[in-house]
Amino acid sequence: xxxxxxxxxxxxxxxxxxxxxxxxxxxxxENWVNIxxxxxxxxxxxxxxxxxxxxxxxxxAIPSLAAxxxxxxxxxxxxxxxxxxxMIRNLELKGYDYLQFLEExxxxxxxxxxxxxxxxxxxxxxxxxxxxxxxxxHINFRNYLINHPSIARKYEELKISLKAKYSxxxxxxxxxxxxxxRNIVAKTNVIRQDKLTQYMPQxxxxxxxxx
Numbered sequence: 504x505x506x507x508x509x510x511x512x513x514x515x516x517x518x519x520x521x522x523x524x525x526x527x528x529x530x531x532x533e534n535w536v537n538i539x540x541x542x543x544x545x546x547x548x549x550x551x552x553x554x555x556x557x558x559x560x561x562x563x564a565i566p567s568l569a570a571x572x573x574x575x576x577x578x579x580x581x582x583x584x585x586x587x588x589x590m591i592r593n594l595e596l597k598g599y600d601y602l603q604f605l606e607e608x609x610x611x612x613x614x615x616x617x618x619x620x621x622x623x624x625x626x627x628x629x630x631x632x633x634x635x636x637x638x639x640x641h642i643n644f645r646n647y648l649i650n651h652p653s654i655a656r657k658y659e660e661l662k663i664s665l666k667a668k669y670s671x672x673x674x675x676x677x678x679x680x681x682x683x684x685r686n687i688v689a690k691t692n693v694i695r696q697d698k699l700t701q702y703m704p705q706x707x708x709x710x711x712x713x714x
Contacts, residue, residue, distance in 0.1 A: 525671055526571065526665075526666045526670045526671075526676050527571060527572065527623075528569050528570060528571055528662060528663060528666050529569060529571075529572050531566065531567050531568055531570065532563075532572065535563040535564075535570075535572070535574060536564075538574055539559040539563070539564070539576065542574060542576065543559075543576070545597060546576070546578070546594070546628075549593050550589065550590050550593050550594075553585050553586075553590055554578055554579070554580060554590075555579045555580055555633040556579040556633050557576065557577070557578050557579070558576070558577045558579075558641070558642060558645075559574070559575070560575045560576065560577045560629070560641045560644075560645050561573075561574075561645070562575075562658075562662070563575065564645050564649075565645065565648050565649055565655055566649065567652070567655075568648070568655050568656075568658070568659050569659050569662070569663065570662075571624070573624040573625065573626065573627060574626050575626075575627045575629065576626060576627065576629070577628075577629045577631065577638065577641045577642070578590075578628060578629070578631070579631060579632065579633030579638050580631070580632060580633060581632070581633065582632060583613060583630070583631075583632065586613045586630045587613070590613075590630065591613060591615070594628065595615075597617075598617050599615040599616065599617045599626070599628065600616050600617070601613070601614075601615050602614050602615065602616065609637075611631060611632070611635065611636070611637055612629055612630065612631050612637055613629075613630035613631075614627070614628070614629060614630075615627070615628040615630075616628070629641065640688050640691075643688065643691035643692075644684065644687055644688055644691065646691075647687055647690065647691050648687070654687070657683075658680075658683060661679070661680065661683055662680065665679040665680065
């Protein structure tokens, strides 16, 4: 099972702006929801026509969870051509950096980040196909942790331990979360498949059949 939802950085990040910023994990802040809503309105103001759905994802979307104070936003589109033609330039004008080189690793995603003057990460945008694999992984991972607080707490503990080891190394910090994320995504895929098979028609022997 492989997933790309926790994978933001290439093998070599070079001197890309914001990649050397120290990891900062804060206690849950109820205002993160409002910060997301304000930025959502800012995004939709000019490109709502091209957006199928927009969701608050990542750790700041999970109540009571300590997190890096960066708001992750997932934008679902009909196709990435729409993003390339009509959305990315507009987001750049709103202060986002478009990290096109990351598509060497994850061609199914357009990734942008907004930093402040100190290179603190404010917002990350993940543009993916609505209801595609990456969309479902992001939404299912978020929902699973919301619905399973004890698992969310384990995720929080993992992040805090990784921060202690890799506070100056964003790539290693991100890689350290990969196995946990993969396991949760695998669970959500199994749960989703179990729900789907409940509605699959039966053949004459009473077995479920696809199609």
